[in-house]
Amino acid sequence: MQQFDSIIIGGGAAGLMCAAVAGQRGRRVAVLDHANKVGKKILMSGGGRCNFTNTFVEPDNFVSDNPHFCVSALSRYTPFDFIALVQSYDLAYHEKTLGQLFCDHKSKDILNILLAECEAGGVDIRTRCSVESVERLTGEGPVRFKLATSQGTFGCESLVIATGGPSIPTMGATGYGYQLAEQFGLALTERRASLVPYTLSGKRLELAQSLAGVSLPVRVSTDRQSFSEALLFTHRGLSGPAILQITNYWQPGEGVEIDFLPSESIGARILQWRESGEKAELKTLLARLLPKRFVQAWLAINPELEQIQAKPIAEMSKRDLAALEQAFHHWSCVPAGTEGYRTAEVTLGGVSTDEVSSKTFETKQVPGLYFIGEVLDVTGWLGGYNFQWAWASGWCAGQYV
Template identity: 50%
Template sequence: MAQLPQHHVSTLILGAGAAGMMAAAHSGAGVLVIDHAKAAGEKIRISGGGRCNFTNIYCDSSAFLSENPHFAKSALSRYGPYDFLDLVNRHRISWHEKTLGQLFCDTSAKEIIAMLRAEMTAVGAELWLETSISSVRQSGDKFCALVEKQGQAREIYADHLIVATGGKSIPKMGATGLAYQIAETFGHRVTDTRPALVPFTFDEGQRARFAALAGLSLPVRAKAADAEFDEAMLFTHRGLSGPAILQISSYWREGQEITLHIDPETDFFAVLRGARGESGKRSLHGVLSDYLPKAFVADFGQTQSLAGNIADCSDARLREIVEALQDWRLRPTATEGYRTAEVTLGGVATDGLSSKTMQSTHIPNLYFIGEAVDVTGWLGGYNFQWAWASAVAAGAAIRAKRQA
């Protein structure tokens, strides 16, 4: 059998997303990054509405879900939001802060991709796109990846292997479970995975109700399990979305209820009592419509009678109305799944990785970084910061080995 063409590198990185490109820029010389996509950083390109929410200035380990809630502390403490912001500034990318510490590009997410590509070029890293991976194995003290590029099979031999192929979210962008397959091949445990930061769907009756409100946004305090978030909620034709809903989806489990507190900043009992004293001839519907969208109030009135003058409402009745606004309980049937999920919850178990270097604890020179690992952040730039931090941790460890 004819020998396949071989390519030898110091470090092979699987995946040209945020984590993979960042790792390439920090791993020293002799780096090759491969990806099956036609372009690098496709998830970066579509993120943040095309402007990339590239970090969050309030990022710390408390904003991450993992079997080991302490695992992310080491990498995040050594490469934080301001470290990445310094890189952005050096590349003269203009940015702005939105709510809750979220940082976005002023113009385009493509600037972040160009920055990472420039950082890779500066250290001489190669990038092979449209390159599929058939298998990965150990060959002596090296790793061997069988790949196909331009219709030709090749073997790539590397001293170090970084797996940065992400999770299963947004399969139309090429996401697969490859990282988990590779992890299991090398004896690593993979935790249960599921879609996270994803909209909820409901049964047919509830869905028809929400469809009439599709496009309407409200401030809410959304709760699921032990988590709660104060952000916006969006009605869709399929159910509920918006930042508050995406946040609690990471904590929700099938069959559980969610609780919504509508407009938590407004003291509706005080509002209604005040209106009763000052304009008693007004209806509950009219008063609530001063603070909430009329379409929502009309829908709310289908379950809570809002007819009659507010002057005729007792304190007890007003409290009933307010309680319904503060404790709206719903039971989603499911989520929209990986199709629209921003990230994958779970992944390569952290008990098999070094929190300092992201290296396998039983296979030297094997690293897992980014979304592939069982570290999942909140919405708002946290997952990008984990990608940057875990990539730098692995890259710095490899560079230090080569220099030793």
């Protein structure tokens, strides 16, 4: 049996951070990952430049059945702690928008920092190592868990599950962490793909397909939350940051409301045009505010607008203005669904936080067993928040495993 103080299953952001911290405490640490290399999601994130954190991280940026669970870890390891680590390696980075920090060059720079930190802690990283079974040992001694793997048998005192969720299975993601939680009798919350594009059906799908590639700033809302960012029409439905963000707060079957002119009042603008004596048709004027393709399609699919799109501005009635207000500021849509785990950034839900210490990330029922990162029921917004959760939960657990 190959024996370690701590074994971490999963070589992603949280797992590597935890391994580096524990290793540098003097613990003998192994990371086991079934993929051919570690950090695959790090490498593909942020369009290849890794949106590694956000300077505006607050607990309110996270979704969980227990919204208070993340407070402790996020306060103990902040974005500025990770930024300090990045700066210690002279990594060049920049802020894009809304506090989002990206590498100037490539995502691999972040992975290389984590690997260097693991090397400094003497961490043994095993790739192509599939865990076949995990057994909890009840006898006395330092070995609490025995793992049968494709690379032999391992034993450890502390076992950390950092397997993430099943989002983006082409990267090797699976639901194995949930299976282990169930094996040890831990509760799971409902799980689904999130930070993911919507799919549409029927006439709405035809509309989206006709506008595929068109992007514009919007405000998208549910009863619980709203986001003002870009929307992108696709051949399957709706995408873009605004749409991905709202999926964290959306339940299947619910509608969303979209404001296509969040920084304007279409009614006030029309009155302004009227007062200035504009003679152009409505569709020509609206194309000054919105993409031309979008304006033409939007006026064409709304029956109430078809009658007024060629009307002179001066002849528009209050009813006409109300119809325009509804169509452009309050468009309601019930998505057919989402694109699912295939393209989802994260998995919403996971191992119940009631089962885990918010200080150490050790499970309350099983001494020596820890869960960190995305496998837990903590899901951040798009924009570096989920990486910050990985760094924070990994760092905190690394102090104790």
